[in-house]
Amino acid sequence: LWTDEATGLECKCRPDWMTTDGQLIVDLKTTEDASPAGFRKSIANFRYHVQAAWYLDGIERATGRRPDQFIFVCVEKKPPHAVAVYAASVEMVATGAITAEADLARLAMCREASEWPGYSNQIETIDLPPWMRPRPDGQQPVGVAPEIEVY
Structure with missing residues (x-):
């Protein structure tokens, strides 16, 4: 446990x-795709770079000594459960630290104002995703089944 100096928020990691x-x-992750390209997508989608930075900073604050590495052990969810091991790069951790700092500042502002981000309070119009919209050439949109003729 530690207190963030900039915001005064209590923080923890495990x-x-x-x-x-x-x-x-070492952090164990289950994933659909443990390949480098697949796990990079997971890093972006699940903000694992923020987690790596958070844990490294947290351990440093708790012990006074920064760990040398943050390792991801990735296990694919489906057989044969392939495994890959990756070390978080310096750039990944630096980017994660910037994001974590911004997240903490936003959390502190929300707590102070008692206002939390969310969806619109108004009725919004929603449309089909672009890939389902009719094409200008009259062809069926990709992913839409052609009409079936009934006899």
């Missing part, structure tokens, strides 16, 4: 596993 000397943090 790594899946850490070496006894605190120099290596």
Whole structure:
């Protein structure tokens, strides 16, 4: 546990596993695709870069010593449950730290104002996704079944 100096918010982290000397943090992830390209998508979709930065910063604040690496052990959800191991890059962690700092500042502002982001309070018009819209050439949109003639 630690208190963020900029916002005064109480913070915490709980790594899946850490070496006894605190120099290596390991996080176990299940994923659809453990390939480098697939897991990069998971990093972006689930903000794993923010988690890596948060844990590294948290352990440093708790122990006074920053871990050397943050490791992802990725296990695919479907057989044969392929496994890949990745170390978070310096750039990934730096980007995650910037995002985490912005998230904390936003959380502090929301708490202070008692106003939380959400969806519109008005009735909004919604349309089909672009890939379902009629095409100018008269062809069926991609992903839409052609009309069936009834005899």
